[in-house]
Amino acid sequence: MNQPGYTIWTFAKLNTKRFFRDKLAIFFVIIFPLIFLFVFGGIFGSSGGGSFSVGLVNNSDSQFSGEFVTRLEDDDFFEVTKFDMREDASDQLQRGQIEALIILPQEFGDRAQGKDYPSGQAQVVYTQNNEQAGQTLTSVLMGIFEGVNAEFVEVARPFTVTAETSNEQGLSSFDYTFSGLLGFSIIGLGIFGPVNVFPELKKQGILRRFHSTPLTVSQFFVANVISQMAAGLVSVAVMFGVALTIFDLRIAGNILELTVFILLGIAMIYGIGLAIGGWAKNERQAAPLSNIVVFPMMFLSGTFFPRFLMPDWLQTVSSFLPLTPVIDGIRLILTEGRSLIDVGPQLLQMLAWTVVIYIIAFRVFRWE
Numbered sequence: 001m002n003q004p005g006y007t008i009w010t011f012a013k014l015n016t017k018r019f020f021r022d023k024l025a026i027f028f029v030i031i032f033p034l035i036f037l038f039v040f041g042g043i044f045g046s047s048g049g050g051s052f053s054v055g056l057v058n059n060s061d062s063q064f065s066g067e068f069v070t071r072l073e074d075d076d077f078f079e080v081t082k083f084d085m086r087e088d089a090s091d092q093l094q095r096g097q098i099e100a101l102i103i104l105p106q107e108f109g110d111r112a113q114g115k116d117y118p119s120g121q122a123q124v125v126y127t128q129n130n131e132q133a134g135q136t137l138t139s140v141l142m143g144i145f146e147g148v149n150a151e152f153v154e155v156a157r158p159f160t161v162t163a164e165t166s167n168e169q170g171l172s173s174f175d176y177t178f179s180g181l182l183g184f185s186i187i188g189l190g191i192f193g194p195v196n197v198f199p200e201l202k203k204q205g206i207l208r209r210f211h212s213t214p215l216t217v218s219q220f221f222v223a224n225v226i227s228q229m230a231a232g233l234v235s236v237a238v239m240f241g242v243a244l245t246i247f248d249l250r251i252a253g254n255i256l257e258l259t260v261f262i263l264l265g266i267a268m269i270y271g272i273g274l275a276i277g278g279w280a281k282n283e284r285q286a287a288p289l290s291n292i293v294v295f296p297m298m299f300l301s302g303t304f305f306p307r308f309l310m311p312d313w314l315q316t317v318s319s320f321l322p323l324t325p326v327i328d329g330i331r332l333i334l335t336e337g338r339s340l341i342d343v344g345p346q347l348l349q350m351l352a353w354t355v356v357i358y359i360i361a362f363r364v365f366r367w368e
Helices: 004-019 024-042 062-072 086-095 128-152 174-204 206-211 217-246 254-281 283-300 314-317 323-336 342-366
Strands: 050-060 080-083 099-102 118-125 161-167
Touching: 004 024, 004 217, 024 174, 024 217, 050 062, 050 086, 050 128, 050 217, 062 080, 062 099, 080 086, 086 099, 099 128, 118 128, 128 161, 128 206, 174 217, 174 254, 174 283, 174 323, 217 254, 217 342, 254 283, 254 323, 254 342, 283 314, 283 323, 323 342
Parallel strands: 050 080, 050 099, 118 161
Antiparallel strands: 099 118
């Protein structure tokens, strides 16, 4: 093994051992994200409630269709969200924001030729993993139409309902939120860790003693990145274990590709911590600067709630934050089964940020 490689490996092992001996670091990197996992898992992981959340696309302008929509909205069993286009409703259906979708075709409620009463066929659409909800909604609508049909004829059933499953693997609310929680864990690992540790090492004169050795800044950085990746794998593995066993997390993508992407995300975000912690002389300088950097990413990059809920202009602004491509890429691989090639735009954005961040980190880093 060459000397530079041996030096990097030695310091990486030392940093890793120091991390797992630091109870405060373990709390903020492993325990603290788990607290948020249980909080958001309790909110989004359960499907309780007394109403049935459905989307509605009404393509008909008949009087009966309008009366039928009003009837659904007045029924306490339904929580109706109206959409103009099926494509818009399908996005929310896939994300788990609605449980099923009702589509009323253009001819719904029109009077058939030779008939003195209206007729039509409503369509129920649901995702593959929410078949029970689709069947329940179909049964409920059939019950409603039975009553309506009886008002017009005694035997014929002019109004019926059909059901179909979409070709998409829909997400629960927790599935969508979990990617953001992983991003929150990466923030804690990559920024709060070095921001808290480096000023203390400077205060104790440890970095000054490192500087007196043949250790270079680049070797020091690489060793720290390797140790943080090791700690990150442990933190992420614990979160996945809890999410899979307790909150029934569904993983659509390849685990190996997801692991590689997460490690790249850790390496990029850790550069921010290296820059802040390496520049700051003490905690009083590091703490406010880290908060200025962290809080916009924490609330605008999709950490605690999806970015699609934001106004369009804010989505555009937040897309340029370093954490945004990390969370978006994790979500695409984890929940939609995308590959590393599919998340190429996110990887390019992360690469650009990595170059910028580490250039800054090298320029501002100081040993004391």
